[in-house]
Amino acid sequence: MIESRIQQLIEALNVSVLEFARQLGEHRGEKxxxxxxxxxxxxxxxxxxxxxxxxxxNGDWLMRGEGLMFKVLDSPSAAITVEERLRNMEFLLFQLNQRMALLQETNDLLRTDIEQMRQERNHRS
Structure with missing residues (x-):
């Protein structure tokens, strides 16, 4: 959800919610x-x-959760810091762990379904 991505971004930038809001032109952090x-x-x-x-x-990450949190740019003037690269790596590892857990859960459910189908087939025989 976009709310969680904004929260992750605030944490990755290491700023307060109020400072983040002020950077957006808001005087208070209520919004x-x-x-x-x-x-x-x-x-x-x-x-x-x-x-x-x-x-x-990265706008794709912010809006849709796709790709890295921070852009990886080639020009030296726009280069991201080592800390931002590490955050990108941490975020990718987090995403991979979530996907692995989901795949494992799906795999377990499929195994259960297959086992039930085998047992039903054996009962019919």
């Missing part, structure tokens, strides 16, 4: 707090402000 707690969905202009305030953030 961001409402988004983080699911009371409000972020509007397009809010997402655009995040990407303008933090140009190192």
């Amino acid at each position: 961001v707090y409402h988004i983080l707690h699911g009371r409000m969905k972020p509007r397009y202009d809010t997402l655009e402000k995040i990407l303008v305030a933090y140009p190192q953030v």
